[in-house]
Amino acid sequence: MTSQRDRIANLESRVEELDATIRGLTEELVDANQRLRELEAEQESNESNEVEEAKTEESKDETDDNDEGTSGLGDDIIVA
Structure with missing residues (x-):
């Protein structure tokens, strides 16, 4: 029975680690998407x-x- 309890404890620990990893990666993805939107908006603003x-x-x-075309008086007069 002890080995089964150890396996369950190990699996639960592994699930917690994977859950933390997923939360971290999700947060990074959200941050990256936000930064991408900011860069796209900045680029559109610059292009505009x-x-x-x-x-x-x-x-x-x-x-x-x-x-230049409307004055015409000063450039065309020749004084002899």
Whole structure:
């Protein structure tokens, strides 16, 4: 009977160890998923900012091009 009790005690101990391992791995997985979501949100934000900056640059370039074409008086006058 003692050997059966020892086996049961060993099995119960092993189940407790495995349960603790599963809890730890689950916690790590949840943390990794949370960090992944944060990184994805940060990347989307950066990409959105880059697109917005590109639009602003493009708009600025168009405004500069329009300003140069409208003056016309100073560049075309030739004084002899």
